[in-house]
Amino acid sequence: MEVKDGAELCFPQFPNTSCRKPSSPWPQTLLINIVCYSISLTTVTLNLLIIISISHFRQLHTPTNILLLSLAVSDFLVGLVLMLGEVLRKTSCWFLGDFVCFLYNYLSIIISISSLGDMVLISVDRYVAICDPLHYNTRITMNRVKLSVFLCWLYSASYSFFFMKDDLTQPGRYNSCYGECLLVIDYFTGLIDLVLSFIVSVTVIVALYLRVFAVAVSQARSMHSHITAVTLQLSVTPKAKKSELKAARTLGVLVVVFLMCLCPYYSVSLAGDSLVNASSSFYVVFVFLCNSGLNPLIYAFLYPWFRKAVKLIVTLQILQPGSCETNML
Secondary structure, three states: OHHHHHHOEOOOOOOOOEOEOOOOOHHHHHHHHHHHHHHHHHHHHHHHHHHHHHHHOHHHOOHHHHHHHHHHHHHHHHHHHHHHHHHHHHHOOOOOHHHHHHHHHHHHHHHHHHHHHHHHHHHHHHHHHHHOHHHHHHHOOHHHHHHHHHHHHHHHHHHHHHHHHHHHHOOOOOOOOEOOOOOOOOHHHHHHHHHHHHHHHHHHHHHHHHHHHHHHHHHHHHHHHOOOOOHHHHHHHHHHHHHHHHHHHHHHHHHHHHHHHHHHHHHHHHHOOOOOOOOOHHHHHHHHHHHHHHHHHHHOOOOHHHHHHHHHHHOOHHHOOOHHHOOOO
16 A cells, blocks of 8 residues: 555655645546647747748848747747646646746746737737838837837846746745645735736737727728729729728737637636636646647738748758748748
8 A cells, every 4th residue: 555655646755745646547648648749839830930930031020020020939938838837737746846846937927928018019010000001110110129029028027027036035935745836826916917917918909909900991991982083093992902801800810819818817817716726727727828829820821921931941942042032022
């Protein structure tokens, strides 16, 4: 009986302080691992393709694509680090120690907040591009975008330190036993995070996208009302109308998917439940992380240049001399 009990412990050599191994049935654990690792691999692959595409081809070095690159980097880290870490915490013991647990939790907050920040910056970029296109080139410059991306990551690191400052002085202070890695946030801190990370971000994004949607529909109707004007206008109107309506539909999809992935996570926080102790915490967190796999599908696959870039990458044509000067548009 002692051997059997010891086999169920994460650290059998410390029977009094060791955590027990997760007791999920083997088929269920295997299924969870296969699904989660597949999603993680897909997320890493898609975002890595975006990173290579924008970094390699010089014609893609635009303000909008710099924002997409920053988003792809954070989403790449989500797939590579956070998804695998959550699977480890759900299906196995934490064997990496308290300090690595602290680093993982600190990095997880940085990546998540930077991803949200990139979403806000992209919404601002699209707002200026559609609502004020005549001043876009003067307001959205490469230097300003790079500075915004840098400040976004700097804010994420500073913001994350606010949550992790207590764990830095005493790593593993909230762990009840060896083999556990917890991130415990008190109610007041969680309320601040709810306001700053969710309410403010969602309000800004939704407000900007609603404005963009209204402008797109207004322009489409305005063009339709003048369809009987000049012959030149007749040839241009359908294309402009289709473009504006497509942009409006795309923005609507972005908002819906964004809210679908974020709402479950922050709904639990708003209800006052502990994500650590809730039985469904793993699935709530993983849905939140899956937004990183959907971002490249929504943002990048809508661009023809990305499909062309993927073809050049897969066929290894980017290894040819001068491939960075390829016409991608």
